[in-house]
Amino acid sequence: MTHANAAHPLVEMRDIHVSFGGIKAVDHVSIDVYPGEVVGLLGHNGAGKSTLIKVLSGAYKRDAGEIFINGEKVEIHNPRDARAHNIETIYQTLALADNLDAASNLFLGREITNPLGFVNDDAMEAETRKIMGKLNPNFKKFADPVSALSGGQRQSVAIARAVYFDARILIMDEPTAALGPHETQMVADLIKQLKKAGIGIFLISHDIHDVLDLCDRASVMKNGKLVGTVNVDDVTDDDLLSMIILGKKPGEETITS
Amino acid sequence: MTETLKKFVAGLELDTRMLGMIGALVILWLSFNMFTDGRFITPRNIFNLSVQTASVAVMATGMVFVIVTRHIDLSVGSLLGLIGMLMGTLQVHILPQFLGLEHPLIWVITIVAGVAVGVIVGAAQGWVIGYLAVPSFIVTLGGLLMYRGAAWWVTTGQTVAPLDSNFRLLGGGAEGTLGEGLSWLVGIIATIAAVVMMVLSRRQKNSHGFKLKPLWAEFTLGGIVIALILGFVTVMNSYPLPKGAVRRIYEARGEEIPQFAVMHGIAIPVVIVFVIAIIMTIIARRTRFGRYVFATGGNPEAAELSGINTKLLTVKVFALMGALTAIAAVIASARLGSVGNDLGTLDELRVIAAAVIGGTALAGGIGTIYGALLGALIMQSLQSGMAMVGVDAPLQSIVVGFVLVLAVYLDIAYRRRAGQ
Ligand SMILES: Nc1ncnc2c1ncn2[C@@H]1O[C@H](COP(=O)(O)OP(=O)(O)O)[C@@H](O)[C@H]1O
Ligand SMILES: [Mg+2]
Numbered sequence: 001m002t003h004a005n006a007a008h009p010l011v012e013m014r015d016i017h018v019s020f021g022g023i024k025a026v027d028h029v030s031i032d033v034y035p036g037e038v039v040g041l042l043g044h045n046g047a048g049k050s051t052l053i054k055v056l057s058g059a060y061k062r063d064a065g066e067i068f069i070n071g072e073k074v075e076i077h078n079p080r081d082a083r084a085h086n087i088e089t090i091y092q093t094l095a096l097a098d099n100l101d102a103a104s105n106l107f108l109g110r111e112i113t114n115p116l117g118f119v120n121d122d123a124m125e126a127e128t129r130k131i132m133g134k135l136n137p138n139f140k141k142f143a144d145p146v147s148a149l150s151g152g153q154r155q156s157v158a159i160a161r162a163v164y165f166d167a168r169i170l171i172m173d174e175p176t177a178a179l180g181p182h183e184t185q186m187v188a189d190l191i192k193q194l195k196k197a198g199i200g201i202f203l204i205s206h207d208i209h210d211v212l213d214l215c216d217r218a219s220v221m222k223n224g225k226l227v228g229t230v231n232v233d234d235v236t237d238d239d240l241l242s243m244i245i246l247g248k249k250p251g252e253e254t255i256t257s
Numbered sequence: 258m259t260e261t262l263k264k265f266v267a268g269l270e271l272d273t274r275m276l277g278m279i280g281a282l283v284i285l286w287l288s289f290n291m292f293t294d295g296r297f298i299t300p301r302n303i304f305n306l307s308v309q310t311a312s313v314a315v316m317a318t319g320m321v322f323v324i325v326t327r328h329i330d331l332s333v334g335s336l337l338g339l340i341g342m343l344m345g346t347l348q349v350h351i352l353p354q355f356l357g358l359e360h361p362l363i364w365v366i367t368i369v370a371g372v373a374v375g376v377i378v379g380a381a382q383g384w385v386i387g388y389l390a391v392p393s394f395i396v397t398l399g400g401l402l403m404y405r406g407a408a409w410w411v412t413t414g415q416t417v418a419p420l421d422s423n424f425r426l427l428g429g430g431a432e433g434t435l436g437e438g439l440s441w442l443v444g445i446i447a448t449i450a451a452v453v454m455m456v457l458s459r460r461q462k463n464s465h466g467f468k469l470k471p472l473w474a475e476f477t478l479g480g481i482v483i484a485l486i487l488g489f490v491t492v493m494n495s496y497p498l499p500k501g502a503v504r505r506i507y508e509a510r511g512e513e514i515p516q517f518a519v520m521h522g523i524a525i526p527v528v529i530v531f532v533i534a535i536i537m538t539i540i541a542r543r544t545r546f547g548r549y550v551f552a553t554g555g556n557p558e559a560a561e562l563s564g565i566n567t568k569l570l571t572v573k574v575f576a577l578m579g580a581l582t583a584i585a586a587v588i589a590s591a592r593l594g595s596v597g598n599d600l601g602t603l604d605e606l607r608v609i610a611a612a613v614i615g616g617t618a619l620a621g622g623i624g625t626i627y628g629a630l631l632g633a634l635i636m637q638s639l640q641s642g643m644a645m646v647g648v649d650a651p652l653q654s655i656v657v658g659f660v661l662v663l664a665v666y667l668d669i670a671y672r673r674r675a676g677q
Contacts, residue, residue: 099555
C-alpha cells in the first residue's frame with residue numbers, strides 16, 4: 001500500500017457528526033487519507049458527502065467528532081483555519097465570486113500586495129496566466145468576470161485556486177461535473193501528478209469508474225452513515241454499486257424481504 | 258465611418274455604460290440651457306451645481322459600498338441631520354465657552370467629533386445587521402426614525418446659528434473657495450498625477466508582458482482627462498465674486514480692495530468631494546477591504562469560504578458610511594451657515610438614487626465610485642435645471658421619480674444585452 005510507511009494518516013476525521021435541525025446529515029462517520037493517497041467518497045445525492053468534507057474545510061461546524069492531522073488533534077472552526085493547515089477545497093458549487101475576474105477569484109482572501117499593502121492585480125494576473133497555462137492552456141478570458149465563462153472554464157478557475165497554494169490536503173467535491181471528456185482527462189492527470197507529489201486527496205465523485213481508476217480506497221456513505229471503506233483493488237464496480245444502493249459491504253448478506 | 262468610430266471607441270477600452278451616462282448628462286445640460294436661454298451652462302450655474310451636489314456626492318460614494326454588499330442604508334439623511342445638529346451645538350454653544358468664540362481649533366474639534374459619532378452609529382447599525390442578522394432595510398429604517406427624533410431632542414427643535422466662520426468655509430460660500438491661483442495649482446498637480454499614474458500603470462503592465470493599449474489610445478485618454486481637469490478649473494476661474502464679497506474678504510485681510518474682477522475658483526466642498534472620490538476609488542480597487550466588499554456582494558458564500566469575515570466587513574462598510582455621512586453633514590450645514598431640524602431630510606433617497614443611476618446594482622457586486630458621482634450630478638442637474646426653467650415643485654418630484662425608475666430599467670436592459 002502507498003501508505004505502509006506513514007505512521008499516521010495525513011488527515012483523520014474521527015466520529016464526525018453534523019445535524020441540520022432534525023436531519024442527521026453526517027452520522028458518526030470516520031474517514032482518513034494518507035500522504036500520496038486518493039480516497040474516493042461515494043454515495044447518492046444527499047448522502048452527506050459534501051457536509052462531511054465541509055467540516056474539514058471549515059465551512060460547517062461539527063456537532064461532535066475530532067480531526068487529526070499527522071496524528072495531532074487540530075481545531076478547524078472556519079475556512080481560514082483550514083487554509084492555515086494547507087487544506088484546499090474545490091467546492092461542488094465552485095464558490096466563485098461571479099463579478100470578479102479569474103485572478104481575483106484565485107487569490108481571494110490571499111491577495112498579492114505591494115509593499116504599501118495595496119493589492120497588485122497585475123502580479124496576480126501574471127501568476128494566474130502561469131498556472132492556467134499549465135492547467136487549461138485554452139483559457140484566455142483573464143479580463144472578464146467569471147460570470148462570462150463557460151462551466152468548464154469556471155471549474156478550471158476553482159481547480160487552479162485549490163492547487164496554486166501548495167495544498168497538502170486537497171478536497172475535490174465533484175470536480176469534473178461541468179467538464180467535457182478532454183478536460184476530465186486533464187483533471188485525472190492532475191490528480192495523478194498531485195498524488196505523486198505526496199498530497200492526500202479526498203475525491204467526491206458520482207462516476208464509479210473515475211473512482212476505480214484514480215483512487216486507492218473508497219469510502220461509501222448512505223443517509224449520513226458510513227457504509228464502509230474498501231481498497232479499490234479488492235472490489236468490482238458491482239461491489240461499489242451495491243454499497244451505494246443497498247448500503248451493504250461486499251460479503252455481507254443481502255437481506256431479502 | 259461608423260465602423261472606424263466603433264473601432265476608435267473600442268480601442269479606448271472605455272466603459273460604454275459610463276459613456277451613456279455622460280451622454281445623458283450632456284443632453285440634459287444642453288436642453289436646460291436651451292430652455293433657460295443660455296443661463297444653465299454658465300460658470301455661475303456650474304459652480305452652484307458643483308457645490309449643491311457635494312454633500313450627496315460624498316454620501317453616494319459610501320452608498321456604493323453599502324449597496325454592493327447587498328445592503329441599503331435608509332438612515333443617512335436622518336443621521337446627517339443628527340450629526341449636523343450635534344456639530345452645530347458643539348461649535349456654537351459648547352466649545353466657545355472653553356476656547357472663546359471663533360477659536361481656530363473649533364472647526365477641527367467639531368469635525369473630529371462629528372466623524373466619531375458617524376463611525377460609532379454606523380458601526381452599531383452594521384453590527385446589528387452583520388452579527389444579529391436583522392435586515393439592513395429594517396435596521397436603517399429604524400435609524401431613519403430614531404436619528405431624526407434624536408436630532409430634534411438636541412435643541413428641542415431650535416435652529417442653531419450662526420456657525421463658526423472657519424467651519425463655514427467648508428460649505429463653499431464666497432469665501433469658501435480656493436481662489437484663482439490655488440485652483441490652477443490644484444489643476445496642475447492633478448494633471449501631473451494623472452499622467453504619472455497612466456505611465457506607471459503602463460510600465461507595470463509592460464513588465465508583466467501584458468497586451469498594452471495602443472499608444473494613440475493612451476494619448477487620447479490622457480488628453481481627455483487633462484482637458485476635463487483644466488477645463489473645470491478654467492470655468493471655476495471665470496465666475497467672478499460679487500463686489501460686496503470682494504470688499505469684505507480684502508477688508509478682513511487688511512489688504513487694498515482690487516479693481517479687477519476676483520474669481521471664485523474651485524469651491525472647497527468640491528475639493529473635498531474629489532479627495533474623497535479618489536480615496537474611495539483606491540479603497541475599492543486597490544485594497545483588500547475593497548476587494549472583499551465586491552467579492553461579498555458577488556457571492557457571500559464564496560467570500561466566507563475564502564476566509565473573509567463578512568460580518569465584520571458589514572460593520573466596517575456601515576462605519577465608513579457613517580463617517581462619510583458626517584463629512585456630508587459638515588458640507589451641508591456649513592453651506593447653509595446654520596443647522597435646522599430638517600437638515601438632510603430625504604437625502605437618503607437622493608443618495609440611493611445617485612448610486613443607482615450611477616450603475617450600482619441593487620442585486621450587489623457591481624458599482625463604481627465615479628458612476629455614483631456622475632449619478633449625483635445628473636440628479637442635481639435635473640433638479641436645479643427644472644427649478645431654473647420654472648417647473649412646479651410637485652412636478653419636479655414626479656419627474657425625478659420617473660427618471661429614477663427609467664434609469665434603473667435602462668441599466669437592467671443594458672446589462673441583459675451585455676450579458677452580465
Ligand atoms: N446548510 C444546510 N442546511 C440544511 N440542511 C443541509 C445543509 N447542507 C446539507 N444539508 C442536508 O444534509 C444532507 C446531506 O447533504 P450533502 O452533504 O449535500 O449530500 P451530498 O453531498 O452527499 O449529496 C441533505 O439532506 C441536505 O439536505
Ligand atoms: Mg454534494
